[in-house]
Amino acid sequence: xxxxxxxxxxxxxxxxxxxSAAEAVSGDIKATLVLNPWDExxxxxxxxxxxxxxxxxxVMTVGxxxxxxxxxxxxxxxxxxxVLLDDPAFAGSDAWGxxxxxxxxxxxxxxxxxxxTGKMSVDGNSGLVAPGLARKLGATLxxxxxxxxxxxxxxxxxxxxxxxxxETVTATLPAVVSVSKEINEPRYPSFMGIRKAAKAVIPTWxxxxxxxxxxxxxxxxxxxxxxxxxxxxxxASQVVMIxxxxxxxxxxxxxxxxxAEKVI
Amino acid sequence: xxxxxxxxxxxxxxxxxxxVEREVKPLAAHTDETGEFPWGPLRTMAKLxxxxxxxxxxxxxxxxxxxxxxxxxxxxxxxxxSTGLIVAAHLxxxxxxxxxxxxxxxxxxxxxxxxxxxxxxCLGLTEPGAGSDLAGGVRTFAEKRxxxxxxxxxxxxxxxxxxxxxxxxxxxxxKAGGSRSLSxxxxxxxxxxxTFGKPxxxxxxxxxxxxxxxxxxxxxxxxxxxGREGFGLHQTLETLDGGRIGIAALSVGLAxxxxxxxxxxAKERKTFGKAIAEHQAIQEKIANMATAIEAARWLxxxxxxxxxxxxxxxxxxxxxxxxxxxxxxxxxxxxIQIHGxxxxxxxxxVERIYRDNRLMAIGEGTSEIQRIVIARAxxxxx
Ligand SMILES: Cc1cc2nc3c(=O)[nH]c(=O)nc-3n(C[C@H](O)[C@H](O)[C@H](O)COP(=O)(O)OP(=O)(O)OC[C@H]3O[C@@H](n4cnc5c(N)ncnc54)[C@H](O)[C@@H]3O)c2cc1C
Ligand SMILES: Cc1cc2nc3c(=O)[nH]c(=O)nc-3n(C[C@H](O)[C@H](O)[C@H](O)COP(=O)(O)OP(=O)(O)OC[C@H]3O[C@@H](n4cnc5c(N)ncnc54)[C@H](O)[C@@H]3O)c2cc1C
Numbered sequence: 001x002x003x004x005x006x007x008x009x010x011x012x013x014x015x016x017x018x019x020s021a022a023e024a025v026s027g028d029i030k031a032t033l034v035l036n037p038w039d040e041x042x043x044x045x046x047x048x049x050x051x052x053x054x055x056x057x058x059v060m061t062v063g064x065x066x067x068x069x070x071x072x073x074x075x076x077x078x079x080x081x082x083v084l085l086d087d088p089a090f091a092g093s094d095a096w097g098x099x100x101x102x103x104x105x106x107x108x109x110x111x112x113x114x115x116x117t118g119k120m121s122v123d124g125n126s127g128l129v130a131p132g133l134a135r136k137l138g139a140t141l142x143x144x145x146x147x148x149x150x151x152x153x154x155x156x157x158x159x160x161x162x163x164x165x166x167e168t169v170t171a172t173l174p175a176v177v178s179v180s181k182e183i184n185e186p187r188y189p190s191f192m193g194i195r196k197a198a199k200a201v202i203p204t205w206x207x208x209x210x211x212x213x214x215x216x217x218x219x220x221x222x223x224x225x226x227x228x229x230x231x232x233x234x235x236a237s238q239v240v241m242i243x244x245x246x247x248x249x250x251x252x253x254x255x256x257x258x259x260a261e262k263v264i
Numbered sequence: 265x266x267x268x269x270x271x272x273x274x275x276x277x278x279x280x281x282x283x284v285e286r287e288v289k290p291l292a293a294h295t296d297e298t299g300e301f302p303w304g305p306l307r308t309m310a311k312l313x314x315x316x317x318x319x320x321x322x323x324x325x326x327x328x329x330x331x332x333x334x335x336x337x338x339x340x341x342x343x344x345x346s347t348g349l350i351v352a353a354h355l356x357x358x359x360x361x362x363x364x365x366x367x368x369x370x371x372x373x374x375x376x377x378x379x380x381x382x383x384x385x386c387l388g389l390t391e392p393g394a395g396s397d398l399a400g401g402v403r404t405f406a407e408k409r410x411x412x413x414x415x416x417x418x419x420x421x422x423x424x425x426x427x428x429x430x431x432x433x434x435x436x437x438x439k440a441g442g443s444r445s446l447s448x449x450x451x452x453x454x455x456x457x458x459t460f461g462k463p464x465x466x467x468x469x470x471x472x473x474x475x476x477x478x479x480x481x482x483x484x485x486x487x488x489x490x491g492r493e494g495f496g497l498h499q500t501l502e503t504l505d506g507g508r509i510g511i512a513a514l515s516v517g518l519a520x521x522x523x524x525x526x527x528x529x530a531k532e533r534k535t536f537g538k539a540i541a542e543h544q545a546i547q548e549k550i551a552n553m554a555t556a557i558e559a560a561r562w563l564x565x566x567x568x569x570x571x572x573x574x575x576x577x578x579x580x581x582x583x584x585x586x587x588x589x590x591x592x593x594x595x596x597x598x599x600i601q602i603h604g605x606x607x608x609x610x611x612x613x614v615e616r617i618y619r620d621n622r623l624m625a626i627g628e629g630t631s632e633i634q635r636i637v638i639a640r641a642x643x644x645x646x
Contacts, residue, residue, distance in 0.1 A: 076275060188283055191313040191326040194275035 001055035001151065004106050005046045005079070005116045006133070007039040009063050009070035010123045021229045024123070027091075033066065035073040038118030040186040041179050043074045045148065046116050048184060053151055058083065058109055062090060062101050065204075072197035076189030083109070087206040092219025092226075095124070099132025101217055104210035106137065114156065115139065117178045127178070134176040142175055146182040267562075269331070276317070276332045277339060283308060284343035292344035295471035296616045299463065301427055302347045302471050310381020315351065319359050323371045324379035330506075330568040334513040338564070341517025342524075345620030346471030348514045353423040353472075354378065356507035357628075358385020361432055361448065364506075365491030365499055374430050374450055383429025386453075388419035388477065389500060396633050398434065399443060399497055404479060406435035406449055408486065413437075413449055415457075415482040423627075425475030426460040428453050433479070434496050446496030450488040457482035468619030501578075506571065507628045508581040512564045512588035516557060518621045519592035522599035522614050523553045529603050529612075540602070549598045556595060560588035579641035586634040589624035596621050 011019055015031040023029045046057045058081040059074040061067045071082035085105050093101065106112055120127040134141035147159035149168065157170040161180055207214065215221055244250040258264045287305040295302050309315050318333040319325025333355060341348035362375040378385045394401025404417025415435055431451045438445035457480045463473035491499045527550060530541035540546045567580035596618040600607035607614050625631045
């Protein structure tokens with residue numbers, strides 16, 4: 001069984017507010033960059049699937065050289081193989097373009113049964129890469145997955161978390177599975193993993209390696225273009241500390257205030 | 265010269281920081297309030313190989329360097345002083361000497377389980393009448409009887425004592441006294457005749473339990489002698505050289521935590537129409553704190569690096585410990601000052617950090633003793 005995990009390098013969630021619009025547009029982000037927190041669940045699930053069903057796990061990212069750090073994080077957790085997808089032609093790709101690059105790389109990597117992604121990125125937030133990828137690969141799309149029940153006989157059975165409840169679905173392989181955080185508890189990197197990651201030489205695949213034409217990727221091919229990127233205005237909020245003599249009095253005062261504000 | 269950490273060292277910092285943010289920091293106030301031993305995070309650290317981080321792989325460790333170990337202790341200290349001291353004592357005071365002086369057989373039996381984190385270790389030097397002056401004060405006597413050591417006496421202030429699986433005890437083995445009359449002996453803590461008291465009631469570090477222990481006819485085989493008979497004092501001093509780097513790193517972590525809390529508070533708290541961070545007197549404190557922490561951190565890494573390179577590091581370790589522990593005292597003091605009245609409250613972490621750090625200028629050689637070590641080195645006495 002072969003698994004590919006797609007991961008993105010994103011700013012640390014705690015540092016997102018301090019990133020300027022200019023940094024977001026240029027890609028030159030002055031913040032601590034980490035493995036997209038949602039992708040930790042995808043990496044963990046791939047490793048668990050490998051334990052259950054055997055086979056290979058490959059982790060891939062579309063991003064600049066610094067994004068190898070995110071790949072190394074995955075290696076430190078136990079993934080054996082990583083590929084960086086980087087080429088000047090990729091700059092300005094939208095989610096569809098990103099999916100095209102990933103799909104070409106996944107094909108080049110060899111036969112695949114399950115492609116795992118996070119639910120969304122903490123910076124881009126679109127959740128569009130997984131659907132794009134499924135389309136490009138001609139694979140089944142399974143989103144909001146909270147449990148992989150079984151993979152056998154060319155089929156995969158998963159549980160999906162919907163607003164109304166959970167549903168169990170069986171679909172044909174290959175499948176693109178985007179996972180939610182209920183699916184597992186991501187492991188920490190191990191020390192031996194960190195050592196392996198520090199030594200790992202990660203190959204970079206470029207446009208020409210992927211057999212893509214420049215017209216399929218990058219800013220020119222983008223169906224959505226970033227024409228104006230702005231930071232939302234800071235929300236004006238006010239903190240009121242309530243501390244009365246007793247807990248009851250504090251609660252009563254809070255209730256009064258909430259009613260005055262028509263919250264309750 | 266290159267001040268960059270290696271990828272491996274950076275990786276360890278990231279890993280430990282992540283673990284500390286998730287499991288250690290959220291527990292720190294509870295650990296302080298209740299004095300509960302933080303087994304949860306310690307088990308996680310054991311699983312990840314951190315409890316044997318700088319012990320060679322063939323003895324159950326991870327084989328990382330001493331700089332990595334210092335970084336780890338620093339990062340744990342940033343979350344919780346108690347947890348930091350437990351790990352520092354386990355690694356520096358127990359695993360350290362077993363690795364340095366143990367025979368192959370001793371390492372297999374005693375070091376491997378500790379380095380794998382299957383149990384904790386501790387070191388017993390101090391006694392009611394022996395602290396700074398071990399050579400003159402140690403009364404615990406180990407007598408050779410047949411093929412055994414029979415140990416009688418008492419020890420004080422054993423960090424990890426009752427929680428530990430293995431203790432290394434400094435015992436007098438020659439009644440005649442003199443500088444070659446002490447030896448280190450490995451004693452499993454479940455050996456009959458060992459009785460631990462209740463954990464001492466301390467100013468801080470409530471989650472790191474410290475015990476008095478009485479030793480009554482505690483009998484272990486002769487082959488439990490660690491290193492050479494009569495060289496216990498020398499081995500102890502060498503052990504403490506290593507341990508001091510850990511204590512210094514712990515103070516850097518504690519200071520960093522207090523500093524971060526103070527900076528965050530200074531940006532939020534307003535007086536006279538502006539954030540207190542905009543008052544020059546507060547800025548001066550913040551600048552001084554940042555500078556002192558930076559200086560201490562590099563003294564610590566430098567000492568650890570010298571140790572990694574096989575260079576002499578006794579003086580460097582003493583300097584790092586002296587400077588870092590006293591710098592942290594001042595940083596914690598200023599962090600509380602920046603918090604005003606709230607800094608004195610249990611609601612904010614700086615009060616706990618201040619109490620936790622206070623030990624660091626006392627344990628593993630007081631500041632006064634560090635100054636003696638440094639002055640001797642400078643004056644060429646040793
Ligand atoms: C400099 C710059 C310029 C950009 N310009 C544009 C533009 O003009 N128009 C536009 O629409 N977008 C633009 N983007 C955004 C970019 O297209 C998205 O960041 C990217 O498509 C991923 O979308 P997302 O972040 O919403 O991921 P989501 O779809 O929310 O991510 C879901 C999952 O997909 C996977 N995934 C996401 N991104 C990657 C990746 N890079 N590599 C591997 N796996 C991944 C992960 O598993 C992730 O959890 C630009 C980005 C940069 C950095
Ligand atoms: C929380 C905690 C944990 C500890 N953990 C351990 C442990 O795991 N194992 C262990 O063996 N011990 C441990 N100790 C003991 C610790 O190492 C000793 O307390 C320390 O070495 C000082 O010894 P003392 O308390 O006997 O003080 P003393 O030696 O009695 O010193 C009293 C004062 O006199 C000063 N002084 C002493 N001699 C001189 C001199 N020559 N010149 C100038 N000043 C001098 C000292 O600096 C100090 O200020 C721990 C102590 C505490 C509080």
